[in-house]
Amino acid sequence: MQPNSSKPFSYEAFPASGVVAYYSMEIAICPGMPTYSGGLGMLAGDTLRSAADLGVPLVAFTLLHRKGYFEQHIDPAGIQTEDVQPWNPADFCVEEAARVTVSIEGRTVQLRAWRYDLAGRYGHIVPVYLLDTDLDANSGWDRGLTDHLYGGDSNYRLQQEVVLGMGGVRMVHALGYRVNVYHMNEGHAALLTLALLERQLGGGPLGAATEADIEQVRQKCVFTTHTPVPAGHDRFSNEQAIRILGGDRTARLEQQCCFRDGMLNMTLLALRFSRYANGVALQHGKVSRDMFPEFAIDSITNGVHAPTWIAEPFQQLFDERIPSWRRDTLCLRNAIDLPEDTVLAAHARAKEELLAAVAARTGHLLNPSVLTLGFARRAATYKRATLMFSDPQRLQAIAAEAGGLQILYAGKAHPQDDPGKALIHQVVEDAARLSNDLLRIVFIENYDWELGALLTSGVDVWINTPRRPYEASGTSGMKAALNGVPSLSVLDGWWIEGCIEGVTGWAIEDGVNDAEEASSLYDKLAGDVVALFRHDPRRWARLMRATIAFNGSFFNTNRMVRQYNSNAYYPVTLTERESVREETFAD
Ligand SMILES: *Cc1c(COP(=O)(O)O)cnc(C)c1O
Numbered sequence: 001m002q003p004n005s006s007k008p009f010s011y012e013a014f015p016a017s018g019v020v021a022y023y024s025m026e027i028a029i030c031p032g033m034p035t036y037s038g039g040l041g042m043l044a045g046d047t048l049r050s051a052a053d054l055g056v057p058l059v060a061f062t063l064l065h066r067k068g069y070f071e072q073h074i075d076p077a078g079i080q081t082e083d084v085q086p087w088n089p090a091d092f093c094v095e096e097a098a099r100v101t102v103s104i105e106g107r108t109v110q111l112r113a114w115r116y117d118l119a120g121r122y123g124h125i126v127p128v129y130l131l132d133t134d135l136d137a138n139s140g141w142d143r144g145l146t147d148h149l150y151g152g153d154s155n156y157r158l159q160q161e162v163v164l165g166m167g168g169v170r171m172v173h174a175l176g177y178r179v180n181v182y183h184m185n186e187g188h189a190a191l192l193t194l195a196l197l198e199r200q201l202g203g204g205p206l207g208a209a210t211e212a213d214i215e216q217v218r219q220k221c222v223f224t225t226h227t228p229v230p231a232g233h234d235r236f237s238n239e240q241a242i243r244i245l246g247g248d249r250t251a252r253l254e255q256q257c258c259f260r261d262g263m264l265n266m267t268l269l270a271l272r273f274s275r276y277a278n279g280v281a282l283q284h285g286k287v288s289r290d291m292f293p294e295f296a297i298d299s300i301t302n303g304v305h306a307p308t309w310i311a312e313p314f315q316q317l318f319d320e321r322i323p324s325w326r327r328d329t330l331c332l333r334n335a336i337d338l339p340e341d342t343v344l345a346a347h348a349r350a351k352e353e354l355l356a357a358v359a360a361r362t363g364h365l366l367n368p369s370v371l372t373l374g375f376a377r378r379a380a381t382y383k384r385a386t387l388m389f390s391d392p393q394r395l396q397a398i399a400a401e402a403g404g405l406q407i408l409y410a411g412k413a414h415p416q417d418d419p420g421k422a423l424i425h426q427v428v429e430d431a432a433r434l435s436n437d438l439l440r441i442v443f444i445e446n447y448d449w450e451l452g453a454l455l456t457s458g459v460d461v462w463i464n465t466p467r468r469p470y471e472a473s474g475t476s477g478m479k480a481a482l483n484g485v486p487s488l489s490v491l492d493g494w495w496i497e498g499c500i501e502g503v504t505g506w507a508i509e510d511g512v513n514d515a516e517e518a519s520s521l522y523d524k525l526a527g528d529v530v531a532l533f534r535h536d537p538r539r540w541a542r543l544m545r546a547t548i549a550f551n552g553s554f555f556n557t558n559r560m561v562r563q564y565n566s567n568a569y570y571p572v573t574l575t576e577r578e579s580v581r582e583e584t585f586a587d
Contacts, residue, residue, distance in 0.1 A: 181568075181570075
């Protein structure tokens with residue numbers, strides 16, 4: 001059945017006229033706006049795109065990031081340099097007339113919002129409001145507060161979080177919305193709870209807040225944590241909190257037990273003031289409960305927005321064979337019946353497009369019939385980008401057996417992350433040293449939305465080698481799955497749920513050290529991947545379609561947003577919600 005002109009069921013009918021207000025430090029809104037750095041922003045953007053497609057009444061808030069994140073350049077020696085990415089908001093957004101203020105270090109800082117209308121497939125709009133402090137009323141320092149995503153020091157960060165959380169709450173009301181639910185996407189937005197408590201008190205002193213006042217706030221808030229290790233949680237010193245937020249607010253947060261190890265902990269703050277909290281994959285929910293055992297933390301596994309990440313050749317194939325996939329991504333389950341040759345042909349076209357882009361960007365001419373592996377992610381040391389190079393002789397032997405092997409790399413290191421930069425340097429050096437006629441390793445600079453889409457759809461196998469359990473979820477392997485590209489990955493994050501050995505990809509087995517895990521990576525490459533890819537294209541095609549059917553149909557944001565709706569935003573009844581919790585919590 002093809003979608004017709006009637007609008008799909010809309011949640012607008014559900015809670016009269018109210019909206020969900022979604023807050024995220026970064027949102028990948030459209031490829032031309034550099035308002036994101038990586039996975040967190042992509043997830044936020046894909047969430048909003050699915051909310052728009054599904055007709056969910058939701059509005060979103062983020063910062064404008066006038067100077068963007070950064071454009072990456074890698075010189076021939078593998079040294080990363082960064083350029084700012086200035087952009088013009090008026091080219092994409094409409095300025096709203098509303099103005100609100102927040103207090104930062106005792107100064108009054110004024111903000112405005114720029115609106116971007118994200119339109120869904122059936123015309124439903126999810127407005128995204130980008131908060132901006134670049135106004136004449138503000139001092140020079142304050143005008144720059146919404147310039148750099150993850151730039152500056154921790155003082156800058158906390159001040160940005162005041163703008164996002166406290167400014168974001170004032171702005172949603174100044175714009176006239178009635179809010180049913182406030183959703184904090186990661187702890188950066190946690191200060192919105194403080195603004196809600198102040199609203200609840202109608203301007204009265206924070207010290208007078210009762211447990212009932214706090215419960216009122218809690219009933220409206222839900223929180224998603226994305227960080228699997230204590231060091232990853234946003235924290236600020238007591239001195240910083242007093243200076244930037246003020247003594248009264250800091251005292252109140254201390255009284256509410258939002259400090260851990262003497263630091264204001266934004267995850268703890270968000271948890272204390274939320275009626276519902278979740279991690280982003282089953283294992284991540286469990287890891288989060290171990291870190292914060294006093295809280296009930298559910299899990300809703302991440303996804304990606306299918307039409308955003310499926311390459312054109314597969315969109316055409318699905319439109320022909322499974323047209324209902326656009327209305328309901330679960331229908332991708334029927335990819336299990338796609339004829340093998342149609343799957344191979346669609347992939348060959350996606351691969352051609354990738355290799356053409358690689359040639360244009362790097363001058364390297366790669367061979368479309370050679371097995372091609374992809375590895376692209378933020379250059380954090382736990383992701384172990386060089387694990388595949390740890391035994392060069394073994395890698396060369398595999399390349400020989402495969403009749404050639406091509407490995408594509410991409411990834412940015414945060415400008416202040418020296419170990420991450422050293423890792424990129426190492427990858428570029430190894431690539432030059434190990435490349436020969438049979439083994440071609442190419443690093444492509446400036447990993448972003450566009451390059452991510454090309455890589456995840458055009459390579460033959462997606463590689464992921466994080467050290468467990470550092471990967472909360474990961475989403476790039478989901479993009480690959482929607483394009484029929486299997487993963488060869490450590491069993492971490494989403495892959496614990498997505499891996500059916502030999503059917504949707506392969507697991508790199510846990511070892512006692514890096515060398516053992518590298519050895520498992522080589523074993524699987526040689527024994528499973530190469531054998532099948534080189535000698536049995538029919539079975540390879542079946543693997544590809546099973547990857548779409550099992551993983552593409554599930555690891556998408558349409559399924560995820562429906563789960564947020566029914567488990568987090570609008571649980572049917574409290575009792576029912578709690579009984580659901582008990583099931584998901586069985587570890
Ligand atoms: C999807 C995506 C990510 C996140 O992928 P991970 O699997 O979490 O590494 C990061 N950056 C870009 C550009 C992406 O498209």
